[in-house]
Amino acid sequence: MRMSLDACHEEERRAPDVEAAILGLARDEPGLGQAAVSARLRRDGFAISPSGVRYIWQKHGLETAVKRLRAIAQSTSEGVSALTDTQRGLLARGALAAQLVSADAATDGEPPDRRQVILDAAAALFAEQGYDSTSIRDIASRVGLLPGSIYHYFASKEELYLAVHREGFRRLMAAVADALAGASDPWERLTRVCQVHVAAITSGTYIDRVTGHSLAMTGNPELFAKIRPMREAYENVYRGLIEDLPLAPGADRSLLRLMLLSFLNWVHVWYREGRRSTDEIAAAMVDTLRHGVESPGIASKPLSAF
Structure with missing residues (x-):
């Protein structure tokens, strides 16, 4: 009887360790199934069956690989x-x-x-x-x-690609309309639309991202020609917004629009979550275009000086 009691105490002592080991593998190797986890832990000296592994998973809402992956993503x-x-x-x-x-x-x-x-x-x-x-x-x-x-x-695959863009541009135009509601200052209106674009191509759905990237797509001219009408309708929003800006005499508004869209479309390449927000990045881009980066009081050198 004494040995049985000792065994029970040992099992009780080890139960939290087993649970911690199961949760550790759920974090480190979320793709392992319950049988594989059981076999791995048995090799490490834990007596746990596949059904026991599943019980712990269910207790913590981790019974599928997808749920375990979501838990990892949410924890960082x-x-x-x-x-x-x-x-x-x-x-x-x-x-x-x-x-x-x-x-x-x-x-x-x-x-x-x-x-x-x-x-x-x-x-x-x-x-x-x-x-x-x-x-x-x-x-x-x-x-x-x-x-x-x-x-x-x-x-066809081509029709699927075009359908993705039709849906993406529909969403984008709706988001732009919402962003512009209630804004009257021309620089504020441009900033809001840029914020919508940057958010869509960095953290939106895949449909949003593919739609945004198409503005710079050059690999398939025939397909790009079919997307062009949707692209032009969206760029017309920027044409109107830039036309309303109070710019210096002689400023090339068309070049300004193309430069701004180029800036926006490259954000997805270098953007990393956790530094500046997408809204801050878009606002900084518009502010740079508006005010420039040269330090006040520093006169530009004439071309003959170079």
Whole structure:
């Protein structure tokens, strides 16, 4: 009886250690399944079954790899950027699968909105791999459908790409309209629109990001020509805003617009979350254009001096 009591005390002592070990692996290797975690811990001297691992996972809301990845992202200031490319892909696929499941489970008789799910998946792959490197099979695999099912909603990959842009520009124009509401100062109006753009291409959805990047796309002239009308409608917003600015006589407003859009479209390349906010970056860009960077009182050298 004495040995049994000692064994019970030892089990009670080790239980918190087992739980901590399971949670540690959930953080360090979130892709491991319950059987693999059980085997790993048994090698380390912990007596835990696969069902015991799952019990601990469920206790902490970590019973799927997607939930474990979300927990990691939420626990760091870097967010999803803290995950590896493979882990981000798994997280994206899990989110899309959840959309399909929830849509299929609807009880109101409405068909699932698979078209939107496909659009989201296509935008993610276009952003990650580029248009040319993404196939219909890739998109179908991302959402758990057969390739032929994609053609039920979109006639071709090109049509999917154009549909992503139509949706993206629709969202962008709506966000711009909201941002401009109530603003009358021309510099404030320009700043607000730039803030919308920078936020969309750095931290928006994949549809937002692909749409923003298209303003500088040069790799596929034929496809770019089909996007051009949507692009022009959006750039017309900037034309109007810059036309309203009180600029110095002789200022080239067209060049100013192109320079500003170039600045904005490159932010996604170097932006890192945690330093300046996207609003601060956009405001600083507009302020630099407005006031310049030369120190007051320093006269410019004549060209003949160089």
